[in-house]
Amino acid sequence: MRSNHCLNRREFIASSTAALAASKLNAAGVPARIIDIHQHPGFKGRPGDKLVAHQRVMGMSVSFVLPGGTPVQRPSTHEGKSNGLAAGCTGMEEAWQLTRAHSKALRFFANEVPDLPEAKKNLEKYLKRGAIGIGEQKFNLAIDSKPMLQLYDIAKEFGVPVLLHFQHARYNHGIERFHKILERYPTVNFIGHAQTFWGNIDRNHKQPEMYPTGKVTPGGISDQLLGDYANMYGDHAAGSGRNALIRDPDHATAFLRRHQDKLMFGSDCYDLLGRGPSCRGAGLLATLRELAPSKAVLRKILFGNANRLFGLNL
Secondary structure (H helix, E strand, O other), X not given: OOOOOOOOHHHHHHHHHHHHHHHHHHHOOOOOOOEEEEEOOOHHHOOHHHHHHHHHHHOOOEEEEOOOOOOOOOHHHOOOOOHHHHOXXXXXXXXXHHHHHOOOOEEEOEOOOOOXXXXXXXXXXXXXXXXXXXXXEOOOOEOOOHHHHHHHHHXXXXXXXXXXXXXXXXXXXXXXXXXXXHHHOOOOOEEEEOHXXXXXXXXXXOOOOOOOOOOOOOOOHXXXXXXXXXXXXXXXXXXXXXXXXXXXXXXXXXXXXXXXXXXXXXXXXXXXXXXXXXXXHHHHHHHHHHHOOOHHHHHHHHHHHHHHHOOOOO
């Protein structure tokens, strides 16, 4: 049966061209197998078949689908402004159904607004259905608030990682206290993502700054978390992850070497077909290929670390 969103001729040609470019990229040193730990259902209105087409063109072996929580109007969602992860993302049912239809190419996470009374029940329902993580957690709550502690308890019970979007004064407040969470939950693996996580690789980072530029002084909060705690990982998805690399290429190469066992590739890309400069995933792949200190390190970041952390056995 033909999909209602089948690629038209122009899109097919563009898709084929991008696929050829991806194959050349692989031949030039990018591992053939890549795991994308950060994609979304319904991202900015993109239908599921276009997501799958994008990931296929990009050469992803497996992609993780991260849903939004239940749409509600309450302070934790900025009275609804942050519903759908502030990007139109759909919920757990949609992520689960999409993964069922593409079981070889996709895995899914569970996610919910943590302070909903039914949050625990909703998360457990989809974790029992096979969700491999919780996230992307992107809500207006402190990282050590009671609802977030309940969420970490659930992650501990089910043995799954938690992916957190750190953004100063907006989402997951209190990164300077996050080491206490890592110590309190040593068996739960946490994955840091977004502007405040990547800005804080720099010891001199100013917290309100979302996309800092210029040289990096090692030893920032995130650099320390990755180095000091076995259960802290980093997701290089989106513009903030790439910005952390291109702002200081010399530091980036050393950073990738230093944390080579803790970093993972995620695209967080809403492009339809994986083509051109608008595609976050393509841009990040090119940057990692350029700045990684070796092919062995690159293989860990693009495939090995996620394969190990999530027990995929690919």
